[in-house]
Amino acid sequence: MPIIGNIIKKAIELTDTLSDEVSPQEAQEEVLRSLLKKAKNTAFGKHYGFEEILSSDNPQKEFARRVPSHDYDKMAREWWNRVLAGEEDITWPGKPDYFALSSGTTSNSKHIPVTDDLLAAIRSTGIQQILSLSEFDLPPSFFEKQIMMLGSSTHLKEKDGHLEGEISGISASNIPFWFDIYYKPGKEISAIDDWDTRIQRIAEKARDWDIGSLSGIPAWIELMLKRVIEYHGVKNIHEIWPNLMVYTSGGVALDPYKKSLEKLLAHPLVYIDTYLASEGFLAFQSRPDTKSMKLSLENGIYFEFVPFEEKNMQDDGTVHPDAEVLTINEVEEYKNYVLLISTVSGAWRYMIGDTVQFTDKARCEIEITGRTKFFLNVVGSQLSVHQMEKAISHLNEKYTIDIKEFIVAAVQRNGEYIHHWYMGCDECSDNQEVTKTLDEFLQEHNKNYKVARSKALKGVEVTLIPSDVFYDWSEATKKKGGQVKIPRVMKEEQFLEWEEFVKSKSATF
Incomplete structure (x- = not known):
């Protein structure tokens, strides 16, 4: 009998039952006041009059009126470069010990401050996510199993008095000591910089572990599972980890990967989605009967x-200075919003780059619908990444194929x-039929795309290539693993570079 698991599960259920519910509006008002109070004596706080904002009748509206929105370039140019240079009390009290190096889809060189307060906020939201597991009807034995967290290397680089790395590596290097018995692959293997070497070590040690859950970006989790299966000569991962029950994803949509992931399993997993970015832990799936995620409204993010x-957007994809801005109580369901966040790391009205929509306003549940700069709209088609991924899912279902990676450009x-x-597809051959179905689906589900196809958008072309080409390109241009994401939409100049890379690999397929 899993005695410890029973105790942990009952404690989680009790804690979740006793937790107090506060209104979203009250929670966010309190977070904003706390942020403003703590940062009022920083250079940023003095420049924008945080003291006066706090004493106003409506701090939320006054905050939006006084403080402009910032994308990364503006935040770095005007403020964070000073933080990176070692100055104190610039956008947050003191100076951070860490900088997260973003390896997302928009930039290769972002340095985002990671303060102790942010790490505490990430841990707090992580605990809330763990408490929400009481909703997923997991057996007590699950709570005694180990967690495979496949992030970036925990071997952080020291530079100019601070440490640099991806946020998953920074978070893993700061896990509490009591979590060591659950955390795999452990600190020694996690510190290996080279991704392929790290995966090889995981494969070698896999039989020594009793993994109950996985955490990481789907593409790299899948490659890791394939390597473990291949190394041990088994049919599926459950022959190595029979108690594997849960997969916590994050960073990219999970649906396109489920079909190929489940080929590596003896039985399906419980899938839980999260929204963890370099700037903070924003949301997590808190119940099983939805794919949406609940915003973390009480843990250092406004x-x-x-x-x-x-009317609210500028030509470069940033928010217009006079844009309409709504608070949590003013949003409507199923409308697209650009997300602005202010955090305990000194990000202020910061445009994280994602668009979201509320699927359940009462529960504050959202889904990510795309990237502000990755809407395909050169000729008015207004295609979001969310719509593209739905089209790919439709192709997979209709033709019983497995497309999970794609890149598109006008x-x-x-x-x-x-x-x-x-499109990355190892079993596809008839791209004409795929092209026709893709075009019809998008016209049926997006009226702007349909209009564009009758006017300036004169055609659709699909090229089917092996999935590995996408991962090889990621390794060649960035690196494998960690928080690295493959862009879905490219501008024409970058797309031409991508096509040259595909041509260079064409002899292998």
């Missing part, structure tokens, strides 16, 4: 929402625009 409409052919898609 949220604002800009309706994702042409490019010119003979002076006219087309959408050119590259």
Whole structure:
């Protein structure tokens, strides 16, 4: 009998039952006041009059009026470069010990401050996520199993008095001592920089562990599982980890990967989605009967929402200075919003780059619908990444195939625009039928795309390539593993570089 597991499960259920519910509006008002109070004597706080904002009749509206929105470039140029240079009390009291190096889809060189307060906030939200497991009907034995956290290397680089690395590596290097018995692959293996070497060590040690859950970006989790299966010569991962029950994903949509992941399993897993970015732990799936995620409203992040409409956006994809800004109580369900966050790391009205929509306002549950700079709209098609992923899921279901990676761009052919898609599919051959179905689905589900296809968007082209080409490109241009994400939408210049890379690999497929 799993005695410890029973105790842990009952404690989680009791704690979740006793937790007090506060209104979203009250929780966010308190978070904003706390942020402003703590940062009022920083250079940023003095510049924008945090004292006066706090004493106003409506701090939320006054905050939005006085403080402009910032994307990363503006925040870094005007403030964070001073923090990076070692100055104190710039956007948050003191100076941070860590900087998260973003390896997302928009930049290779972001340095985002990670304060002790942010790490504490991430841990607090993590505890809330653990408490929510009481909703998932997991057996007591699950709570005694180990957790495979496949993030970036915990071997952080020391530079100019601070440490640098990806946020998953920074978080893992700061896990509490009591979590060591659950955390795999452990600190020694996690510190290995080279991803392939780290995965090989995981494969070698896999039989020594009793893994109950996985955590990481789907593409890299899948490659890790394949390596473990191959190394031990078994049919599926449950022959190595029979008690594997849960997969916690984050960073990218999980649905496109489920089909290929489940080929590596003896039985399906419980899938839980999270929204953990370099700037903080924003949301997590808190119940089993939804794919949406609950915003973390009480842990050091203040949220604002800009309706994702042409009037609110500038040509470079940033928020217009006069944009309409809504608080948590003013949003509506199933409308796209650009997300602005202010955090305990000294990010202020910061445009994280994602668009979201509320699927359940009462529960404060959202889903990520795309990236502000990754909407395909060169000829008015207004295609979001969310819609693209739904189209890919439709193709997978209709043709019983397995497309999980794709890249698309609007490019010119003979002076006219087309959408050119590259899709990773190891079992596909008839791209004409795939192209026709893709085009029909998008026209049916997006009226702007349908109008564009009758006017300036003259065609759709699909090129099917092996999935490994996407991962090889990621390794060649960035690196494998960790928080690295493959972009879904490219501008034409980057797309031409991608096509040259594909051509260079064409002899292998």
